[in-house]
């Protein structure tokens with residue numbers, strides 16, 4: 213297999229890029245009444261309209277050829293088969309095994325992992341049901357009213373975002389997520405809860421993460437200080453980890469540890485026992501529906517032809533803008549309040565996966581890899597950063613996400629929300645020409661010079677690409693499908709870029725230096741062995757004033 217930029221399809225795409233420079237999306241829609249139909253796919257309860265992208269059929273064909281020539285189908289199959297595609301850590305990448313209900317055998321290094329996945333789900337189910345039906349109580353015999361879920365990164369974002377998204381399915385149990393090592397974050401949560409009726413779920417795949425260990429220790433101190441005994445800890449503290457011995461050594465009762473495995477990446481782990489807070493929040497049946505939605509997307513990703521394959525199309529389009537339009541960021545716009553956390557979720561998923569500068573063999577890549585992912589909630593963003601999307605100098609492809617039916621059908625709100633979503637995508641695509649801007653201003657009593665100048669400010673270049681993702685309603689199943697869609701989209705890009713999307717060495721240096729700086733801050737006689745800037749800042753901290 214030749215390197216990416218040497219592939220014939222890459223060369224073709226360069227030509228497509230030059231040709232498309234001459235074409236506007238507005239014209240493309242005018243020329244082809246079938247465009248929307250041609251560029252729409254449905255899968256796993258989701259519909260993707262990708263017609264407002266800067267593509268024509270030859271471009272799409274070249275992108276699909278790139279996927280073939282870059283070996284995407286083989287790499288996808290290798291992932292699902294449990295091959296150690298995370299080559300720098302020698303690990304399989306099998307988050308898809310966590311939601312698989314069809315295959316009874318998935319081998320990792322010759323060992324079938326399906327039985328332990330199912331056993332862990334059964335353990336989660338039993339635990340969640342006992343909490344909900346009051347069979348399992350706190351140390352005073354009172355039922356649990358609150359859950360503090362402690363974890364960070366992949367052990368935080370998935371559960372938090374899914375809990376928010378599935379709020380309409382919530383059980384009467386208040387969920388509180390703590391990630392940051394900032395004591396304020398924890399202290400503010402602890403103020404809201406009663407130790408006697410609070411369950412603590414500590415989630416750390418590695419069981420070595422500073423923030424999570426510190427937050428759990430402080431929560432345990434708070435619990436014991438409230439009058440509970442050491443023996444009561446077992447009733448209130450559970451952990452999720454792939455490092456079960458470390459969790460037990462930390463003082464978590466062995467029965468209260470839910471396992472996960474090193475073949476599940478942290479940012480891909482909400483489907484494992486890391487999802488325990490989700491099941492506590494919405495019930496195990498809804499957690500299973502979440503898994504089922506993701507599994508439906510997995511099947512689509514594996515089985516649909518590339519030209520109708522939603523994650524493949526979205527991944528190729530993202531690559532198209534990254535590599536051929538120099539797009540440095542991509543925006544996710546959730547037109548659903550319950551999905552307000554999705555941009556942050558996809559941010560970690562994509563940026564930690566594809567923020568890599570060397571290929572799998574360690575050679576620097578000579579093309580752009582993962583973009584900056586950001587975003588927010590519609591319609592708030594329209595009164596803020598959408599200005600830059602419409603008229604700024606950067607090309608920022610957008611994903612608009614809209615459920616068709618609201619869980620809260622209040623007056624005309626949902627129609628207004630939906631109209632805004634559709635109109636924003638339309639405005640980005642069609643823009644406004646100078647002639648249109650001038651026509652708008654005509655007859656408003658402006659001098660010719662004033663009109664000419666103002667009209668220039670009102671021009672919108674248009675041609676700004678977007679996807680629109682629809683679903684009937686935000687349910688556990690559609691949420692599962694949506695998250696799996698973004699997982700696979702991330703995979704598609706990483707696979708074609710030839711990078712390892714499943715390690716994260718870049719986060720390590722900061723952790724190591726952080727420990728050294730902490731030692732200096734707390735030392736009796738610091739050696740001040742850092743650079744002069746860091747030394748001076750440490751000195752400020754030790755003094756407590758500037």
Ligand SMILES: O=P(O)(O)OC[C@H]1O[C@H](O)[C@H](O)[C@@H](O)[C@@H]1O
Nearest residue numbers: 364365366367416417418421478
């Ligand atoms: O689950 P843990 O082992 O505590 O890890 C929590 C997080 O921290 C790490 O630094 C990684 O950047 C994340 O990918 C991971 O999800």
